[in-house]
Amino acid sequence: MISDLDQDDFGYPVNIEQVTYVTRQLADDSSVDLPMWVFTPGVDNMPEGAMPEGGWPVIVFVRGSAFHEQNVTDCSNYFVRIAEQGYVVAALKYRHSDIAPFPVQMQDCKTAVRFMRKNAERFHCNKDRIALWGDSSGGHTVLMAGFTGNRAPDTDADAEESAEVNAIVDWHGPTDFAKMNFYPSSQNHSDPQCPEGVVIDGGTCLNIRI
Incomplete structure (x- = not known):
């Protein structure tokens, strides 16, 4: 018997969009488009007042990969479940170690934070409530990006926005x-x-x- 039919605990529908958050030049003069997958609580037909004032809080996620190329979408089940509960999840790829060395990974992470702030209205998110989350090498990257914020090492991409965050979640990242x-x-x-x-x-x- 289901006794709590008056409680809707299924969560919000989730929209998923892949975007390019920055294009980087590499040492060999080639360029690479860096993708991000944005998981957003669906706003179509949403009851009035369901979205928090100022928009959804944001989690910028960096996938662990031993610093090599990441398989970001293999964690999509986590991102969907989190977005169902009222968060925007932005899962990014960075310049991995096979094409560029440290500190580019943390620089790309900071650019991703700035991209989400710049596009806050587009994704219905709150630019004042942003957290970083990463596992393994991704944990290392979010720690470095979160601790340095707007300080060097950094890049000029979307520099008009801040890279500072409210929280860092490190899942077993090396330090x-x-x-x-x-x-x-x-x-x-x-x-x-x-x-x-x-x-x-x-x-x-x-x-x-x-």
């Missing part, structure tokens, strides 16, 4: 590369060819901390 070899692992985290070495352009992670 001390040099200590990763002290714990059981399938690889040598101080090797120049390990993910941490590649992201710092073939360096060795003997004393690298964020």
